[in-house]
Amino acid sequence: MKQFIIQTLGMIVLWGLFFYFEGEVVSPSVMLICAAIMTLYFFLKVASRPFYLYMVMTGLLLTIGFIERDILYILLLILYIAQLASEQLNLVYFRILVIISAVGLLVFALINIIEHSAFIYSLLFYILAIQLNSLSTKKREQRNLYEELLGEYRRLKRMSLVSEEEARNQERTKIARDIHDSVGHKLTALLMQLEILSIKNGAEPYLELKELAKDSLEETRFAVRALKDRESEGIATILMLIKKLEAESHIIVHFTTKQGILSARLTNEQSIVLYRFIQEGLTNAMRHAHARDVHVVLGKTANDNIEVTVKNRIYKKVPFEEGFGLQNMRKRVEELQGTLTVYQTDEHFIIKGMIPGSDEEAKMS
Structure with missing residues (x-):
């Protein structure tokens, strides 16, 4: 958040200098393009493909440069956009952006909109930006690998914990x-x-x-x-493991119990399936929806079946296919004669499961 504020202040300062020195000669079309660029800028962090936004922003800045002809601060904005892109785009997309920007500036140099020295300095900046982008790309790859290994370590640790609990x-x-x-x-x-x-x-x-x-x-x-x-203290075990999973994953789990589920007695198999269900739901939300808030609801139906729902927010509704995790979850639920439903609305991805209640309560009563 702090970095985004600093970057936004940089954009505002450069635009402020541009309008200050251009004064009253700025045309309404340039004002409109400026508003469009700033609007696109605020979508960079949430866009699924920011490369296209950077392309459009760079093209609009080149358009302003061609209209105004006096483009010192427009040139600085073009380079500033390239610097922002170097931190977010991968190496291939960033090079495409650099090539298009450099070609536009070369055209400006040939028709004397900018001086040749300014074009050379821009090329040197782009070379440094490519090196920075290469380092950022490697850093992101290493971070992704680290998170993947950390996630696998946590998964194995949880499996070990569940296995130990089952053995006990x-x-x-x-x-x-x-x-x-x-x-x-x-x-x-x-x-x-x-x-x-x-x-x-x-x-x-x-x-x-x-x-x-x-x-x-x-x-x-x-x-x-x-x-x-x-x-048969399955609910308490599930609560403990969810708490541990929330702490490890740095996500907020809104856990709700209803309809007398806390008094329900579960078998070992039911406890494990419910925990695996919730675990996969949280993992799915983190991996595919990049959600940090997940709602988990655990309750009982009128006929004493156990019902669990995992719901997370999505930013864009796209068709989905059940991967290995959801398929494995479905298999586990169906082994207990239960059902699994997966669907999405315009704003949420929802996984709902139902398993028959344990006969343990009937036996004890």
Whole structure:
């Protein structure tokens, strides 16, 4: 933002000098061209193909130079536009812009609109600008490579985290089943034996032992339930992982829960699919829409199905095809007998998924 303000001030100063020294001789057509150039300038940062804007701006400046014939500050503006382009365009497009600008200035030199020395100085500036553009292009490529490697590292790190969580959940499930099958059954058998002995020999000698066995059995059942609760705490896990993903990706996630989803119990498979769904939605928004604000809504439908929506803003509606990420997401959802819908409006790209609710709640109730 600071750089853009400085560049804008540079444009304003050069135009101010041009109008100050030209005075009242500036024609309405030149004023109109100036307004058009400044309008195009403010679209440079958001345009998908800024090369064409730079071409039009340079052509309009050359047109002013041909009309006014006294173009010292117009020449400075042409060179200033080239300097801005060197920071934004890749090497091929920038060279095309430089060649067209240099040809226009050469024509001006041949018909004595500018001095030959000014044309030579402009050529030297263009040579330096090409070198600067080459360095900027390499820097952008290195930054893109770094971001790609960093994204891959984060993806692997998240996969490792999810795998570890899944392994812990599976281990807790195994421990709960072992406790239930061994200790729980043996305590139940012990209670039955104590009951038989109390019938034969009287209840009084065995009351304390029966109470102790009942307490032990109840504590065992409580431990099993606690382990099973930890197994199905999917929503909390998803919230934790979304928070981590938001911090790593430097994006703002507007996360909304509704319709009793926080009380829903999820299986490990459902937790992983929901997290992968949200992860791919956020990644898709960053890569293809360059969005920094993403809305995630997690809720339950009337028939207790789990519904998740990821929505991000788009700046231009263009046809899209499902890439590997969305195809993999669809496969994961359909493996749980769910559905995935992907569509876009004039302003938003929306991914909506639905998976059947877990039977866990029904079992526990």
